Amino acid sequence: MSLVEEIEGQVTIQISGMTCSNCAARIEKSLGKIESVHEAKVNLAIERASVRYNKRKININQIINKIEKLGFGANIYKDLQKNQSDYRKLQVRSLRNRFLVSALLTLPLLWTMLSHFSFTSTIWVPELFLNPWFQLTLATPVQFIVGMPFYFNAFHAVKNRSANMDVLVVLGTSSAYFYSHYLTVNSLSSSIANHHIPLYFETSSMIITVVLLGKLIELKARSKTLKVVHRLQDMGKKEKTIIRDNISITLPAKNIQVGDIMMIHPGENILIDGEILEGNSAIDESMITGESIPIEKGLGDKIISGSININGLLKIVAIKTGEQSTIARMHEFIEEAQVSKPPIQRAADRIAGIFVPIIVCLSLFTFFIWYFVINPGELALSLEHAIAVMVIACPCAIGLATPTSIMVASGKAAENGILFKEGSHIEALDQGTIIFLDKTGTITEGKPSVTKVVSMNVSELHLLRMAAAVEIYSEHPMAKAVVKAAKNRKLILPDSHSIITFPGYGISGIVEGSKVIIGTKQLLENEGISIYINHREVQQLQEQGKSVLFVSIQQKFAGMICVSDTLKQNSITAINLLKQLRLKVVMVTGDQDYTSKLIAKEVGIKHIYSNALPKDKGDLVRQCQKNGENVIFVGDGMNDAPALAAANVGIAMGTGTDLTSAAADVNLMKSDLMDISKAAKLSTKTMRNIKQNLSFALIYNCIAIPFAILGMLEPWMAGTAMALSSVSVVSNSLRLQKLKLSN
Structure with a gap:
């Protein structure tokens, strides 16, 4: 460390x-x-x-x-x-109770408004409701008990030389309340009948009630956007009976340890990452990968937490638990994405930061222009229009425009097995201009098989046995193919030591006292080994799409092992979709020219970089960035980590190593190239949604404020419009939940 x-x-x-x-x-x-x-x-x-x-x-x-x-x-x-969902419910309950009390006390005041307009003057209004002291009695608890949090927040905002929505609400409602209070007290010495006094208690109470209603609707809508996180949290709370040291114990999922054994019955959730020891079953991984079709799994297969056992009894051993499990990592990625801020949100925050002081100035301007110019001496009317300006302005909608969309999008992505580490990566993916695809494991299955062994002066079995003894220490798909070929031939692999990995080239080690090197032709030549073979034969193998591994034993060329890989089922379709998104698609691989060109031609990629080492991939990304490109890099191997870290957006396939996952900005739970086009589509739709929200918030304020200045809106109407603007932004963001990502 x-x-x-x-x-x-x-x-x-x-x-x-x-x-x-x-x-x-x-x-x-x-x-x-x-x-x-x-x-x-x-x-x-x-x-x-x-x-x-x-x-x-x-x-x-x-x-x-x-x-x-x-x-x-x-x-x-x-x-x-642990109690996040309970905390949200408590918030909703508290806000709902405040709203109900406020609404109950405001209703009689709202009734009195019927006497203000000629077209409703015929409707009966109880005499008691018109009494100024009765109205004062109802409005006071709304203003100072229900509305106390507004005062508290406004006080701290002003104390810290800032201003927020609470300041606008407090200024607007206090102006209406205290002016009405003054008229009520003054009525004691007035000859005017009490019920004829033009009071504005209903204005202050109505604004507070409407703002609370808007906040309640907004909070409920925001809670919906967190449903994926809550589902993941609930999984962690479940208990499971496990076998540890031959003793049966029931404990929460978070306390299960690596090596614990458990039985998974049909219909049960799988709470940890594990390996099947006994049994066969169909496994539903849709919650984690978005794949709706269950996958048949049996002895030795890996299963991931968050999936469901469909129809068979399974005995499994835990291999990843707690914070290391797939479901915990998903939870962590989603929350990190939701807390982070993309650049577009920082721009919106700067606008919101100067918004409140401007509105206060406009409100004062409205008061003075009405009081001294339009209707000289009309204090009540001037105050009413100034309050409307103060209340209708809504910095909330601007502030919520981006985070609500990012929150919904990150949850939607997780439902489809796509994990964004930060919200900023959603924006960066939308801005991508060029995408680099690694070949092995990204375009191809990454599960190559040995198709031919060519030996020189040693037997084929001896060559394969010695090579596999070294390759067993490598995570590269081709190395696994060599080891698998040796095991299929029932070869017993000898011990090896002094293993040295040459990223992008190959590997070496000591086996039975002999130094074995396996990798590229360049690696052997760098080690001073002469390769005696018909180069035309090598070229023909490569033209057939086979990758050729050269092997030396004790500093002498011993032969070749030919490995071939197959294209993923969706590779051609996925690459065509990426092109439709106006991305320049480039294949980059450490493989030889002939093999690379053959695969590229098959999937329709025109731009190829072959024989690329890990450093070359990183340098290539940086060079494109210098040329003004926004680079997306997709890979799954350890040798892709430098390029993934250097790219504007690094995407790690589901089969990738822990290092690859750590270096990437986006992690795919499946190794499916189609998920890249899904992620790109989601990012495009999300950015469009954010721009819609910001446009609506800004246009709303630009239209609404002049109407309020011109005296065309009552304060309570302004308060309603302000609350609905925030609700509209949240509702528009929630539309992303219904987005269909499948093509």
């Missing part, structure tokens, strides 16, 4: 009390000012912050205290994670 890793910590914090993007921006700004905090990202939609900090200089409690001083609630997310 490096020194940087030792001193850098990361924590996810659940935050309560945020009402708009300005709240999130304020928290980010305050945490960013702390010298020991390296990065703070706050997501309004899921009310969560991700903070990277120096563990030696600051602790988590100090970070939480800083957030609480800003007027927000803060808890470590892991402490709440």
Whole structure:
């Protein structure tokens, strides 16, 4: 572990009390000012912050205290994670109760509005409802009990030299309430009959009620977007009976350890990654990979957590549990994607940051223009129009435009077996201009087989036996093919040692006292070994699509092993779909020219880079980036890791190694090239959805504010429009859940 890793910590914090993007921006700004905090990202939609900090200089409690001083609630997310769905339900219940109380008290005040308009003046209104003191009695608890959180949040916002939606709500409702309060008290010495006094208690109460209703609808809609995360959390809570040290124990899934044995009955969820010891069954992996057709599995096959056993009794052994299991990694990826911010959201946050001060200035302008110019001396009318301007403006819609779409999209992607590490990668994928596809395991099945063994001065079996003894230490698909061929011939592999891997070239080791080298022709030549063989024969094998591995034993050329791979079923269709997305498709491989060209021609790829080493792949990506390209790289092998890390978006196939997965920005749970086109389609649709949300939010404000300035909207109507604008943005984001990604 490096020194940087030792001193850098990361924590996810659940935050309560945020009402708009300005709240999130304020928290980010305050945490960013702390010298020991390296990065703070706050997501309004899921009310969560991700903070990277120096563990030696600051602790988590100090970070939480800083957030609480800003007027927000803060808890470590892991402490709440187990009861996250309960926390959401509590939020909904609390908000619903506040709304119901507010609505109950506001209804009589709303009834009095019927007397304000000539076309409703014939409708009966109880005399009591018109009494100013009765209206004051109803409006006061709405304003100062139900509405107290607005005051609390507005106070802390102003205290920290900021402004948010709460400031607008407090200014608007307080103006209406206190002006009406003044008229009510003044009526004691007035000769005007009480019920003729033009009061605005219904305006202040109605605004608070409507805003609460909008927040309630918005919270319920946002909860729907987290259904994938909740499903994954519920899986982790389930209990399972396991056999450990020949003793039967029942315990939660998170406490199962590697090596534990368990029986999986038909219809049961599989809670850990494991290997089948006994039995056969059809396994439904649709929740993890998006593949709707169950897969038949038996002895020795791997099964992944989150899948369902359909029809057979299975005995399995745990190989990945807890945070290392597939379902835990999915959960982690989804949450990281939802907390992160794509560049387009940062632009929206900057707009929202200056929005509230501008609206306050416009509200003051409206008051003065009406009071001194349009209707001189009409205080009540001028105040009413100023309140409407203040209340109709909605920074919430701008702040929610991006995170809600990212939240829904990351969940939709997970349902289809596509895991984005960050929300920014959804945007980056949409901006891709060129896509590099590794050959083995990406375009081809990655399960090659040995088709021919050509030996020189040794027997074919001896050559295969010696080569397999070294290749057994390699994860490369061709190495596995050599080992499998030796085992199929029932060869007993001798021990080997001093293994050295040459990425992109091959491998060497000592077997029975002899140095064995297997790999490319260039590797053997670099080691000073002369290759005596008919080069035309080699060329013919390569033209047939076979990859040729050269073998030397004790510094003497011993022969060749020919390996061939087959195309994946969907490769040609998937590559055509990528072309339709206006991506330049390039195949890059460490294989020889002839083999590469044959595969490329078969799948319709015109641009090829062969004989590419891991460093070459990375250099190629960087060169394209210098030329202005946004590069997408798709691979599955350890030798693809440098290119995956260097690309604008790195995509790791489902068969990839842990290193490949760590280097990639997007992980596919299946090794299906079609999922790349699905991911690209989702990113395009998501960015379009975000732009629709932002356009709606900005156009809404640009149209609504002038109407309010011109006095064409009542304050309660303005409040309703403001609440509905946020609900509309969330509802539009939810449309992504219905998106069909299959082509």
